[in-house]
Amino acid sequence: MGRWQSDSRGRLQEAALALYAARGFDQTTAAEIAARAGVTERTFFRHFADKREVLFGGSDLLQEQIVTGVVQAPGEWGAFDAVAAGLDAAAAMLGELRRDLSRRRQAVIAANPELREREMAKLADYATAVAVALHQRGVGEPQASLAALAGMTVLRVALDLWASGSDERDLPTVMRESLAELRAVTAGD
């Protein structure tokens, strides 16, 4: 908690989400977001590298969760089972969020190509980190990258399903179900 007016960063995130949802991403300027949060444009860019990043606040934490899940999986488990453990950890963390907020956020992201681009980039980053963790478990290439990327595919699809509202079950359940579906699909149908 800073010594200034509390939590500029958090207020910027809320302001951005509200404005992106109301006017759309490109119709919103960084200066407008800053004004709504009661700070300067310069302060916005000190907290977030660019206009998109403001929507991806907790992504570092999430990556940590996933990697930790992979690392802590029993050593005798196969590569993809370890990734599945990482996905469980991710689901546990994301499932804590208020579902309406997640829905709102996902809707904003889905509505804009640049934001979708950033989301894919985040998933690719997670996959890279997961692949590194798999290497430390003795998994080679290209198996590590394939397992990691396949896992991120499951994460994306499950999150879409959960946040888009067609599926009312909780996130960990949807995640496990999606993973089973991927296994079935690649097995040969």
Place this chain on the structure above:
Amino acid sequence: MGRWQSDSRGRLQEAALALYAARGFDQTTAAEIAARAGVTERTFFRHFADKREVLFGGSDLLQEQIVTGVVQAPGEWGAFDAVAAGLDAAAAMLGELRRDLSRRRQAVIAANPELREREMAKLADYATAVAVALHQRGVGEPQASLAALAGMTVLRVALDLWASGSDERDLPTVMRESLAELRAVTAGD
């Protein structure tokens, strides 16, 4: 073949690749690329939506190839087998390119986060198109999205392997091998 000095677009692509490789992506301005190609900055942005897009020239064609491959796969094949047919088509097309050029291009992309972001976005677009094609074959959700995204994972890994040079076999072979590896990894190790 335009009626003007031939192929501004092509010259812009070459100029961009050369400059990005030499100075790096952010150290290169659109004006510099345009100057090297003998046109104006404005012309650059008429041919390419943004600075990154100039490196992804044939992506529309590639998407067409992939989708066509999926659509033309025998109707009784499963979802992932149809995707595999699309990957064969992609490998056939990409394999035609001069390998040193592909290597050069991949190296430039790998060196810059924004370009990697765009590459992931392209793959996501292909996946969306493939999922639509799968729907028309009667595949439901989330199976279609999972199969399509898993396929794009294989494409990415195989392309990296091929272009990064550690694997000297031809692209269709590397692609099929990677697909087999994914099947093995998700099957349970």
Place this chain on the structure above:
DNA sequence: AGCCGTGATGTCAGTTACAGACATCACCCT
């Protein structure tokens, strides 16, 4: 041959996303 439509390009001006340099100022520690 001469006129005319068309599409690719040049020119110009404007908006906005970002980034560096420097000043400020509330808070904490001593």
Place this chain on the structure above:
DNA sequence: AGGGTGATGTCTGTAACTGACATCACGGCT
């Protein structure tokens, strides 16, 4: 009470795009 620190404001600059308008080579039509 005074100095250090980190978050913020201010000012200024670069470069990625974008819209509006002029131009001009070419190909077709008469």
